Amino acid sequence: MMAFSKKLAGALVIVLTVTCVSACGTAKVASSPQNTTAPLDKKISGSVPDRYRDQPLIIATDASLAPMELVAGKKKSIVGADIDIVNALASTMGLKVIIQNVDFNKIVSGVNSGAYDLGVSSITDTPARETKVDFVTYFQAGISYYVRKGAAKVAQPADLCGQRVAVQEGTILETLAVKQKPLCDKAEPLSIVRFPQQTQATQAVINKKADVTLSDTPIASWAVRNSKGKLVLSGDPFDVSPYGIAVAKGSGLTEPLQKAVNKIIANGVYDNILLKWGLQAGAVEKSQVNMAVS
Structure with a gap:
């Protein structure tokens, strides 16, 4: 873990009780914000390595992945389901x-190098990523395509041929497009347009600079719902996989973090957070470690 003074630069301090602001759009909200606040578990707290007790954990997230993480409100705070879960675990x-x-695309490598203590950002647990960090699972999601309203339907990778495909760099969605590209006929080439953030990929489709984009289903659904009718989901969700919190191997945080996830599942805080953001379909019954789907 880097020295606190170095890691604080550019960071946003998030209070431990974050409520849903106007940018939450049409997401469902829990009956009481207090229901997303978790109590201290002394046994779990006692298992956290001493070196993490004197200063905050530095959490890396990409706040372009609403409703999991986004920048919202006049104060430009980072909010979202992942942020509420992080605060409950803390x-x-x-x-x-x-x-x-x-x-x-810098989160997993940053956790691996010690620049960040944890990475929490809708990160799909994959075999390749597990070679660099451990993953504590806490959610699951499929993948969905979305296009401009009235555009040709995209329901499978083969439908990407002949299309300009907007993808976020460093994601499994980029990998999917890269794998499909050589399978397309020369008469219908697949063109990949890469962006650092998914919001940029979405905007490229709206602005007709790309024909289709794809993202995890909760993120795709949110983008479509907040596009003012400009975008539609295309085809059915596919390839449901676990999300994991990225933890440096040998850090001593993996086990207490997994216990903390299972604790908030057991005490109902987890369900209330998912209800708040309309994400109940992605709930898991228990947290596990390194459950990548090959």
């Missing part, structure tokens, strides 16, 4: 956190 473990907005 409360359970007796820790504080600092949330830092980072390009997605």
Whole structure:
């Protein structure tokens, strides 16, 4: 873990009780914001390595992935389901956190290098990523395509042929497009347009600079719902996989973090957070470690 003074630069301090602001759009809201606040668990807190007790955990997230993480409100705070979950886990473990907005493709490598303590940003647990960090699972999601209203339907990778495909760099969505590209006929080439953030990929489709984009289903659904009718989901969700919190191997945080996730599942805080953001379909029954789907 880097020295606190170095890691604080550019960070946004997030209080431990974050409520849904106007940018939450049409997401469902829990009956009481207090229901998303988790109590301290002394046993779990006692299992956290001493070196993490004197300063906040530095959490890397890409705040372009609403409703999981986004920048919202006059204060430009980072909010979202992932942020509420992080805060609940920190409360359970007796820790504080600092949330830092980072390009997605730098999160796993940053956790691996020690620049960040945890990476929490709709990160799909994959075999390749597991070679660099451990993953504590906490959610699951499929993948969905979305296009401009009235555009040709895209329902499978083969339908990307002949299309300009907007993708976020460093994601499994980029990998999917890269794998499909050589399978397309020369008469219908697949053109990949890469962006650092998914919001940029979405805007490229709206602005007709790309024909289709794809993202995890909660993120795709949010983008479509907030596009003022300009975008539609295309085809059915596919390839449901676990999300994981990225943890440096050998850090000593993996086990207490997994216990904390299972604690907030058991005490109902987890369900209330998902209800708040309309994400109940992605709930998991228990947290596990390194559950990548090959």
